[in-house]
Amino acid sequence: MHVETLAVGPLGCNCSILADLEAKRAIVIDPGGDFDEIHRRLQALGVTVDAIVHTHTHVDHVGCTAELQRSTGAAASIHEADRPLYEILPVQAELLGIDRPVPADVDGALVDGRALRFGSLELAVVHTPGHTPGSCCFLVRDGGKARLFAGDTLFRGSIGRTDLWGGDHDAILRSIRGKLLTLPDDALVVTGHGPSTTIGNERARNPFLRER
Ligand SMILES: [Zn+2]
């Protein structure tokens, strides 16, 4: 699997392009902004985008979904529990002082346990509510190694904030402990902002995940 992660938009959202370069098929996670740069990378790889998926629908993660959908014709998906958040994107944009995104045609295809195919690879949806009600992580197994795209649920040394619309601190801890810390220590974690980490690192060092 080919993976590249670009920090996009005014808040540096990590947008990832996952591709099967032999089959020339790809999935894009969290096109938060900088459409031209994402588009250029996709063209350079020569891939067809099979799906556009979102770890959650905070405005910084969906900023150029509509443009990408228009240029690729791909389905754009969220978890249905984040639909109310998608509907208040203008309010979110105003609060954060960033441009309002053009509305995209998003479906609710992200369901816990479902797998989306791209070429010979599969991306599994893991519903991890807490940062938002519809927050999801995406798990891809590649040559025996697990790679997790965690959005704003888990960061290196931190966890997602839960003081915004629908956030729930107990739920995010339950999600991380019950669904992420069950992965092997060497599972690589691409976070929603900032540096990547591993499950083992967070299990050992993340102060929010210490047992009380
Ligand atoms: Zn967020």
Ligand SMILES: [Zn+2]
């Ligand atoms: Zn974010």
